[in-house]
Amino acid sequence: MTRDDITAVLIDELGQIAPETDASRLDPNAELREELDIDSMDFLNLVTALSERLEIDIPEIDYPKLATLGHAIDYLAQRLGGTA
């Protein structure tokens, strides 16, 4: 899975949570929780969807690594690289 593929999955799932915003236009350095008004239930749903679609585990302790779009892509790419 390429970085572009991961980005597409992430944008798609963010769109599910915040359908009124265009996740593809997000600033990669902005805090997702602030930018998309995501609460802890939304975030858990995001993590659940990502772990199921990408078939990786995302431990709770790693949640801070998903704080921005850019960091989340880096983290997911690294997790996928490590498990491939």
Next chain:
Amino acid sequence: MGEFRMPSLGADMEAGTLVEWLKRPGDRVKRGDIVAVVETQKGAIEIDIFEDGVIERWLVEPGTTVPVGTPLALIAGAQPAVVAKVLEVPAAPTAPAPAAPPRVEPPLAAGRARTSPAARRLASERGIALAGLSGSGPGGAILFADVERAAAGAGPGPALPKRLDLKEMRRAIAAAMARSKREIPHYYLSTTVDLTRSLGWLEAANATRSPAQRLLLAALLLKAVACALGAAPEFNGFFTAEGFQPGSGIHIGTAIAIRGGGLIAPAIRDADKLSLEDLMARLRDLVTRARSGALRSSELSDPTITVTNLGERGVEAVFGVIYPPQVALVGFGMPVERPWAIGSEIAVRRVLTATLAADHRASDGHRGALFLADIDHRLQSPETL
């Protein structure tokens, strides 16, 4: 012959607009079946029926706005009186009572059209984008039939963005706040809860769970309130013309912020009897459906108390406004790190402010204090929740 009536979805609702029928005359219905969609200030709500029978005929056509209690359909084989549950409330002008100031976002250019839950489900099944549809329902609402048409390839052109009616929502909030503050002699209590044990237990529990099985702090907080209510029944129920009426179960109205504005507090029924896992599953389901506009009428009329949880962002404490005719509201602020005395030492601990707003006609501060302290006590033994 029974009558299926416009239900009251809370103290605030005076009238509703029938959006569409999901059953036809001649259809057999069972208790719990969804028979209609009604547009209210809380959005499109699915109305479930409370008795078995056969739909004899419709009395109201879609698009009609009628007062609460108006017969909508005749049901053969049902008890004559109450088919749709009507919450009995004192007759006062009312409106939705948010536990906290509702989060109203500015209207967005790409705002979503109102869509009936059945239409939303069909669109999701058929992979049809709701944004591309124009609705034929009241106020441009997208109906089941519109999605069916689009699915058949005869979809009308793109819809104009439907904006949230902020004026209507503000009016509803104003009426609710005024009624609550006018009629309910509130008293307020506050306490600080050391969350070390609860959060430590939660982190350990979640470390071995897949994301789909993980618990949120909210589930522990709701369970602690539900268990404490077992010993504090005067906070669980309704205040009516006959005085305080205890609830027939512990059904916790859980305040959920709606994207695009507003707040809704549907019930988690019998929360005291649910395991943490089941409670979490119910909460997850409720949040999802509240935000996609797929709540059932019974979920809005059932709550016997409200819990509002500010979550991880925001401020430390919330002093709630009671949702009439309920008699109490428990509020949880944002968990924060604070210096905390343990014996003669000071340590940094994660703490949370728990508050109680309660109706002085139904209870006193002393009982309220015991109730709030009991919630704290239970959060110190999360493994027993």
